[in-house]
Amino acid sequence: MSKVIESYKKGWQFLWNHKSVLCVIYIINLLLAYLSVGPLKNYLESAFGSSTLAKKLADKFDYTIIMDVINNYGVGVGVSLSSLFTFIFIYVFWSSFTGAGVMGLVKKRKQNPDDNFKLVQFFIEGAIYFFRFLRVSIYLLFTYAVVLFLMFKFFSKDGLSVFEFESEVFLINRFWILIILFIIIAFFGSIFRDIARSFIVIEDQPNILKSNIKALKSIVIVESIALSLINLIPLVIISALYYLLRNVLNEPFIVAFIISQIFLLFRIIYRIVRCASFLEFTD
């Protein structure tokens, strides 16, 4: 267990020594999000023109105004939404790249601890492992798709005709069981992902199959689970705090925005620390 705690500490040390990586990931997140809402901004400006109802909508959720925008200026809705989805897709690639960058950098720094850190190393390491990391993500995505399909089959094993059911109680029970099951699978999925990626970086082989098999064997090891949980606990606490604060400090907007950005920063920190600690743990 001491190895777990040591790995976690080293994860934080890595973050502390490479704050510029955190800044880059945050800035790219902000930039992509900003670009994604560009069409929406143009759309809203054309919809509202100079209507003072924009202020009402800015202050709070207003169903009537939203629906009047959609019903009277609806052409732009599809464009705005497709733009949002496009950027989500791009960010998935970027997150694989950042994972590769962080883990590659941890390995590099361990090999050459006295070298000065340059940010470009993060990008170089990211480029080296990106496609292998992406393959792991794709395998994981495929696995989730299969799991979800099987869950749907289980959920609907008695058919979906409501007229055949005695009551909806068993449906809702089944639904919650599946949700819990999916959370557990996702938990172990993330352990698999991080250990597989660690092996990819450590062994640096073009074929990732061996790394994946090793990772599969490691996901049920108590230490792996403990490391994942240690990483998760602060995130869960901070998330709870954020949702609590968000409800209390919804106004003024700038305060809500700053709190939201701090929370986002913490989520990125979680990702960096997790990547670094898993590599330390696996190595």
Add this chain to the structure above:
Amino acid sequence: MVFCLGTIQAQQPALSNRVANYNMDINLDTETKKLNCSTILTWTNPSADTISELYFHLYYNAFKNANSTFFKERGVPDWLTSDIDETCGWAYSHVSNFKDDAENDLSASLEYVQPDDNNPDDQTVLKVTLAKPVMPYQTQKFTFDWEAKIPKTMPRTGYNKDFFFFAQWFPKVGVYEPAGMRFAEEGQWNCHQYHSSGEYYSDFGNYEVKMNVPSNFIVASSGVNVGIEKKGERKIWHFSGHDIIDFTWTCSPHYIINEDNYKQTNIRLYTYSYKDHLKERYFPTIKFCMQFLDEHLGTYPYKTLSIVDPPIHGMFTGGMEYPTIITSLSFCFFPEGIKTPETLVVHEFIHQYFMQMVATHEVEETWMDEGITTYYEGRILDAYMGEHTSTIDVLGFKCGNKEFNRAEYFSSDSRKLAPNSAKSWHYKHGGYGDIAYNKTALWLQTLEGLLGVELMDALMKKYFQTWKFKHPSRNDFIAIFNEGVKEALPEKYPNGLDWFFQQVLFGTNECDYKVKSITNTESEAPRGFINNLDDCSAVAATLKKYNSQVIFQRDGEITVPQNLQIIFEDGSSQFFSWDGQERSFDVSVATDLKIVEARVDPEGIIMMDRNLINNYMTVQPVSGSVRKIVGKVLTKMQHLMESISLLI
């Protein structure tokens, strides 16, 4: 042995003319899914005419085969009838042994007729030729037997598993309209075929109904339960309903009953045990609704109100209204923020006033039934649960009832398919819900805005009090309003409201007014020959600093008087009126202050205005507000992206 569960109704004065009175003994066979019944119909001729024919609705024949008018119109979805052939879920209603009070057997004269579409396969209207005519204002008794095969999971009625619901189920006599009643130029029967939308139009009467069911079944019904008699393995439930236009009942071995009271009315909730917790939502809601209508229209005069929340396999019967019994629809896991149970129970209870007591013709004038009900649904639910939270209030998504219905209407591409005056079966290609329900509610809200809520309430109360236990038409509704506004607002509406009803009832046009532009031009001294022909020069005059102008525009075809507001840079404002007739209208003012904002309909009373966004204009750019909205979306987007990257 006889158990009396309800108080036997004391002889109370008649509330209605009690034209059609039924005495029915019913036997339910839960194995063969059949009903057998002997009926005594006591019918009074309400006219000076001699009646030699009777017409009956045989609703269950709509489900006899796929060629009925009901099936052809609706195209009942497969998910509702997927196993209809395997289980023989088809139904029928067969009348036999029809006799008058002179014991003449009229069975040979029974004949199916199709007054609406001549569809020979439709058997939902039965004509009986009388051997002994019913003389003017006289009463005659008729007896007949009938057998019905109960449909499986058909719209509104039927059985599934051991749940049974009987709506539009018994042979019901049509309405004889004497000359002058509603649109009748001469005495006539009004008995439409069973169409896929709209059901109600019946005479008031008393019902004495005995249901013979298996002893483990619990019965909920229209009227008051006056006794239960145990006979071997079966029980006979006796219900008595007075001054009602229809009779509906349901039974299941699984019903549990919760009770509460509002004034003299005993409210009973029939549901299944896993939905028992919903009583905490149903009872406060229905009591608020009853109080609202009590104060705004008049007292609910019946001793009972039964609310049925069917099980999931009985969903096909949910969300319906019947005399003194209504159905809701819910799932046991509904969070409190999804207000479907409240919405349905309120909507269906309002129907006790509009179609049950004010017995309009749902098939011919749907808006008077569903539309007025939707209008009150919005008022009651918004008052009860908040104007922005009365339909949904979940995870920050909030929506009020009125705003939900308005958005639903303007989102529909069927909203202009028919005028409000269309008959229910004329909505061939959609639009029934949008137009009959939502459009009516919107223009009634607009009317409320134009007249003021107090006058609106007074006129609606007058309409209810004048026409309860009668059969009004739209002309009667319009007459109440015309008379009322001429009296209360003679200067504003000297000719009444025909101009309004003409547009909203008989047309498909829409309403949209907007602020087109605001200009503030600096004043210049007059130039040229001003005071005399000898001096051509600028005149020094005391001028206001700006000549400001606001142009308002009518983009829609419907015209409504409009209030206009202009707001100056110091926050002061001026109000103007526009009759709304012209396509555009300007307000010009000479002022020392710039106009910074203009509004058409600033109080937001014209709810049928299609686009509220263009009703408001400011000369200041709204980019700050847009930035704020975009900022909120941006942060959500950031977190969404990060969440997805966490997963993979």
